[in-house]
């Protein structure tokens with residue numbers, strides 16, 4: 320491989336990815352418009368036409384916005400790489416810090432700040448124009464920027480030491496650095512899962528123990544039936560940011576917690592909440608979470624090994640518009656180039672992850688139908704789809720690429736016929 324060949328590959332994959340993404344987006348918009356006039360027959364008795372059309376308009380607006388951001392991100396990607404943005408950033412940082420660890424960490428930090436600033440108008444628009452227009456936004460600008468400051472500070476406190484460890488391994492631990500880095504990375508992921516519920520999530524949200532006694536005993540009964548032990552049931556003030564509802568459980572081992580968004584509790588009947596939770600517990604009992612973690616760890620090992628190879632290749636840098644330096648370390652630059660270019664080469668494989676995730680969703684639905692009442696889960700799904708304004712008529716191909724969950728109509732008909 321030489322650098323021109325690699326540039327050609329990179330641009331080719333980027334164009335191909337963009338073409339596929341725009342094609343999928345336009346299919347999605349067309350498909351939703353075609354079905355906008357009437358609620359699909361299987362939902363006709365459950366969802367009013369007005370809600371169906373709101374979901375259609377919301378999904379189309381989101382898809383269009385997604386296409387604009389894709390185009391912008393592609394321009395930014397080209398700007399960073401072949402148009403010399405990273406090269407320039409690297410020279411600027413090097414002039415400030417001189418070669419060494421400070422340069423490497425400075426480069427990563429500068430890159431994070433520049434990308435964050437470029438992304439800011441998009442996340443602001445998404446929250447305060449798009450979500451606002453459809454009545455989902457509950458955030459104030461103060462909360463929005465407060466969150467941003469908090470996550471930046473958190474990213475610095477957690478990310479900088481981690482980056483320092485990884486860069487040190489890349490520099491000092493020889494040809495197998497990627498293996499050691501993988502061990503550190505995997506350990507870090509597990510640690511995060513362990514401390515997320517009790518340390519990190521409370522920085523952003525308030526968690527209160529579930530107080531509704533009858534709901535609590537209903538849920539405890541379910542947990543006993545399926546054999547699930549948990550540290551506690553909590554309600555999270557999700558309504559302070561968004562009207563969308565959700566439930567999840569987080570942590571593992573003894574630290575497991577079940578968390579309900581207050582929006583979900585307010586909207587669903589107790590038996591529907593029980594059914595939604597049974598679905599989530601299904602993911603746990605059927606070992607979906609462990610399987611997913613094993614896959615993630617395996618894939619990250621393969622990617623790190625690939626990075627171990629690429630970091631040694633001059634064409635990897637020059638092909639992406641950067642001159643590797645002789646007097647300073649190129650490790651931080653290799654990390655950035657890898658993060659930027661990887662999605663360009665992997666997007667076309669994304670249906671593979673959707674396939675296994677959908678299989679898990681069906682299995683968790685079947686689990687919930689077995690341990691609670693399938694009709695309650697159907698009722699809950701209908702309400703959630705309505706409240707989240709998810710379209711009931713997505714384009715199947717678009718859905719195969721992007722949706723981790725099968726379309727509502729498919730899930731519901733499966734639940735009703737099982």
Ligand SMILES: [Zn+2]
Nearest residue numbers: 598602680683
């Ligand atoms: Zn699920």
